[in-house]
Amino acid sequence: MTAQPAPDRTPLTTAVVLDAVRRIESDGPLDDQAALQQAFRTRSTRAEQIAERGWLLGQRLGLPAELARWRGLGGGVAALLAVAMALAGLGMARAVLGEGRSINAIAAFVSLLGLHAAMLAVWLLALLLFQGRWAGPWLGRLALWLTARLPLERGPHAPTLLQSLTAVLQRQRLLGWLTGALSHGIWSLAFVIMLAALAFGFAFHAYRLTWESTILSAAFFQRFVQVTGALPGLLGFPVPDAAAVQSVGNAVAADTGVRAWGDATSQRQWAWWLMGCVAVYGLLPRLLLLALSVQRFKAGARRLGALEMADPYVQRLLQRLDALEPPPQVIDPERPAGGADVPRAPHAAPGAPGSLALIGFELPPEAAWPPPGVAADAVLLERIAGSARERQAVMARLAEARPAALLLAVHAASSPDRGTARFVRELQPHASRLALWPMGEGGAARWRQWLESEGFTALALVESTQDAANWIASAHD
């Protein structure tokens, strides 16, 4: 595989790519064997391995490249929207231009800053009311949507990636800050454009800035200009004084044109006041909020990254990664034919015909002994827990009693083991007929299997009291 020019891999891009891969996989699993193996080999912790797998799959699908494309495209989209916003503002301002070169200064103020002020108020309100859950201003969302949707070299997974981006950011309560940053950025740019247009206009055209009103008094406008001009005034913007306001008021309605024109100084003051207001009430807050949004977004994006492990999708991947671990290793293999070789004692002389020994071996304490209804006439009736001394004692007594038949009762529910096998082998020389009786519920089949696998072909298996009685009786025939 050739190494692609790796687009920056930040916690945010990783999270978005992982989310998008997951969305794509919800339609059906991707062929991830190679990615899983590679992630498994190159990363150490499970969380990193899962992230790496997702990133590798995302790379195959071109998701990081798509994100990088957005980053390039995003600036253009923002600029385009900013021009549109600026044109809208200026257009509105133009709509309130008077006849010819006369500008209604107050109406221009409102149309340049009104929309911006209203949207800013909405933004602040939503920020306070919904905190981080808010998706952000529509302008920012529009920019995001346009960036993802513009058909310029758009990848097939762009819509999914957009969903992922919004989902990831919303989960982290960052979407509002991203769209906010976009929106504030666009507005800032728009105000720069507006200011440039205003400066150009005022620099090379002789405008007549006026105000007019039917019901408001000149004092209102004086006050208005004074209040709005206070902040720009602090920054050095000239503010028209009361006389200047008075001098241009209701200019069109005035009968003589001379007074309305006022002097050139006051006109310059008016122009600076308008530009100062746009800069201070438009550009400045947007720039500050842009900085705030960017800072909050970046801080939040840095906190991102820890993979949520308590997730069914992640748990499945964890198990698949676990399955890649080396399988259990045999360190001490089974060796065939390691059968126990118990020394075979020579067969004892046959005992009296019909004589019976009944031995209970490793029976649980609550088992009835002797078993009712069987072997009342046994020459040897013994029950042992299985210790070495008991075994030897039983052998000695068997050698003495020399029974013709030997019935060995064991606990059916217990597992047959090689200790039992050894005991059976030791018993074999002591009787010509030998039977095994698993007492109690269940397990008889297991004992039968065991007799076969251990090669005890000479042993009979009795499964019930009735069976046992029959087996004992059969000796008499």
Next chain:
Amino acid sequence: MTEPLRIAIVGHTNAGKTSLLRTLTRKVDFGEVSDRPGTTRHAETIDLRIDGAVAVRFIDTPGLEDSVALLDYLNTLAADTRPERVRAFLRGPEASRSFEQEAKVLRALTESADAAMIVIDTREPVLPKYRAELEILSWCAKPIMPVLNFVRSVGTRLPEWHQALLESGLHARVEFDVVAPFNGSERQLYGDLATLLPARRQQLAGIVDALTLQARERRLAACRVAASTLIDVAAMRRALPAEEFADELRQQAFVRAFQDDVRRHARRAVDDLLAVFAFRPDDAELAEMPQLGGRWEDDLFNPELLKEAGKRLGLGAAIGAGLGMVADVAMAGLSLGAATTLGATLGGAASGGWRPLWRKLENRLNGVQELTVEDPVLLLLADHLLDLARALEQRGHAALHKLRVTDEQVDPGLDEVVRALGPARGHPDWERGDRRRGAGDADRQALESDVARALDRRFEPAAA
């Protein structure tokens, strides 16, 4: 990096050594488990990995079956100390002849293990062969942790075993049902091991912490599986034109298809839960769980159970009779545009836009009936899924707590979960299905987290 802890798992044949390892390593396919005697005849290592790194290396050993004779034989060997005798035995000829299998156990313990866990089937009487086993193992001079298995079985002889362990000088022990371990007993197992291996205390504490975290993550993931399915079912909405609804046959077919869809969601949840707990659907240890038999899915529409569940939710006997609609058996658990869903739609409109509400009004005007699931079905489903998740977390055997959903057993605390599902009713698009990306919606994910948290609060059965 610290060396992994090496633990030999020893014990009599069929005491449950391999089962213990399956449980401890969460690998359902490790080794061979059967009740045939002596299934494991070789020594084998299996690793417990935490975040990819080996934390514990277990050694599975064959059964120590011929202990009485071996102890006798060891006693005949001439050596100064008991560990010396064991080493002499391992060097000697019998280690590859009569006692080949036993030699594997002792070799694993003396040469490649830091400690041993001896698995004891407490249903067995304390026979001399078991005492001999304990004695031989103690000769290896390694710490031994007795793991008492089948402690919850009917025939357990726990007190006798406690006494026997004391007599053998083994004072630490842990009760651990390998098939149905107590909650947290796995962590207790490692915690107690630390008393036997003081030098490894820190390492063991780290393992305990990691296991606790993993268990927590699995449980939360299980809750999310259940939550997502509950949202699917709550969001389900199927429209049927009025004239088709009037035709009884078609109506019944429609209702049946709807119920089948609910069951399909339930089955998907079961598969996902099995996957979360690393089980395969055909696992032998799960075969007896009634939750997996598929029968319970029919319970979801059992009118009797629904009535009881409805009472739990304070709905009285009004199930299926929402707002002037006919209640009959075929409609059990489903409702036609009842007031609750309209209310939920209105509620959902604020966050999800007005389209669902508009479509609903449009359907009303056109006489299209919409079928949705009623709350009692959600309650039953939540209860079933939670029971299943609990059983899987415990790896429970069906025989221990057989699950039958009756009115007493529906957890009343779950109505909180059902109430939390309200917003899903206004979002038919949240139902997951073929080629639908319902699951990706941010609001749905937020609701899924909320519902999962509510389920998590009801997870501990003791809280009920």
